Amino acid sequence: xxxxxxPRTRSLRALWMLEEAGAAYxxxxxxxxxxxxKDPAFLALSPMGKVPVLQQGAIVIxxxxxxxxxxxxxxxxxGLAPPLNHTDRGRYLQWLMFxxxxxxxxxxxxLGGWTPNTIAHxxxxxxRVMATLDAGxxxxxxxxxxxxxxxxxxVGSALRWGVxxxxxxxxxxxxxxxxxxxxxxxxQRALAIDAGPEEExxxxxxxxxxxx
Numbered sequence: 001x002x003x004x005x006x007p008r009t010r011s012l013r014a015l016w017m018l019e020e021a022g023a024a025y026x027x028x029x030x031x032x033x034x035x036x037x038k039d040p041a042f043l044a045l046s047p048m049g050k051v052p053v054l055q056q057g058a059i060v061i062x063x064x065x066x067x068x069x070x071x072x073x074x075x076x077x078x079g080l081a082p083p084l085n086h087t088d089r090g091r092y093l094q095w096l097m098f099x100x101x102x103x104x105x106x107x108x109x110x111l112g113g114w115t116p117n118t119i120a121h122x123x124x125x126x127x128r129v130m131a132t133l134d135a136g137x138x139x140x141x142x143x144x145x146x147x148x149x150x151x152x153x154x155v156g157s158a159l160r161w162g163v164x165x166x167x168x169x170x171x172x173x174x175x176x177x178x179x180x181x182x183x184x185x186x187x188q189r190a191l192a193i194d195a196g197p198e199e200e201x202x203x204x205x206x207x208x209x210x211x212x
Contacts, residue, residue, distance in 0.1 A: 001025040004045065004053040006032045010064040012194045013157040014052040017068040017150060019186035021078045027193075065154050069096050072150035080150045088144050095136065095143045095151035099158040102129045107167055130168070133159070137177050148184075156181035 003018065003025050005011035009032065018025050030036045030051050037049040046053045046062040053060065054067045056074075061067050072081035082088040101122065106129040109116060116125035123129055133155070142148045143155060160178045162168030181187055 002028055002055045004028045004030050004042065004051055004055070006030050006051045007194050009051055010157075011052040012190060013064045013153060014054060014067045015190035015193055016157065016187050017071050017080075017153045019189045020080060020148075020150075020153060020184070021071050021075045023071065023075060063100075065096060065100050068150040068153050069093075079147070080153075082144070082147070082149070088147070092144060092149055092151050095149075096154055098133070098151070099154045103133070103155070103158045103162070106130070107162060111167065134171070134173055137173050140177070141180055152181065 001018075001023060003011070003014055005014065005027055006029065030042060032051060036042065037046070037051065042053075043049055045055065045060050048062065050062065052064055052067060053062045054070070055061075059070075061070055069081070072078070076083070082092050102124075105121070105123045106126040108114070109121070109123075110126045118124045118128065136143050139145050142152050144151070156178065159168060159174060160181060163170045163174060163178055168174065182191075
């Protein structure tokens with residue numbers, strides 16, 4: 001399994017998920033600041049020229065949320081997703097898509113000074129997105145209650161980034177959730193990888209919008 005990545009991008013989300021799943025993976029550095037994302041070989045994997053990309057044989061996934069969802073289903077022993085017919089499966093899928101479909105567009109609306117259009121905009125507006133997120137966090141400690149899931153990796157990483165840079169208001173509920181995410185050993189391992197020198201591979205682990 002290969003992860004094409006670059007430090008300080010949405011690749012951190014994929015790293016965190018791989019560590020939570022206990023997956024064995026190889027890291028392939030893509031220097032997006034040096035233009036390596038424009039290489040034809042990389043564009044064949046990621047037509048948008050974005051990281052991260054996960055490759056497992058002929059399977060190629062060029063979206064961080066999709067990577068998290070695929071890994072959770074591929075490695076059910078890690079317990080990072082409700083089974084297909086579980087009553088929490090629908091809620092899990094909604095949260096899995098919440099960052100890309102709602103949080104990030106709502107932040108673009110807020111930062112760009114767009115006029116909210118609650119009918120035409122799929123995310124409604126920034127206020128509605130944050131209210132929905134806060135209601136979800138109230139079920140705590142995780143979005144599915146007691147079960148930590150891939151959805152927490154996706155939403156937790158987005159909320160952490162937004163709060164860290166002052167783009168999302170740091171309420172007690174939000175900061176407590178981010179703190180719980182940051183305290184997870186898998187997140188700490190991923191953060192160390194993201195901040196440290198690049199290595200060729202990583203062994204199996206124990207059971208402004210960010211660039212990418």
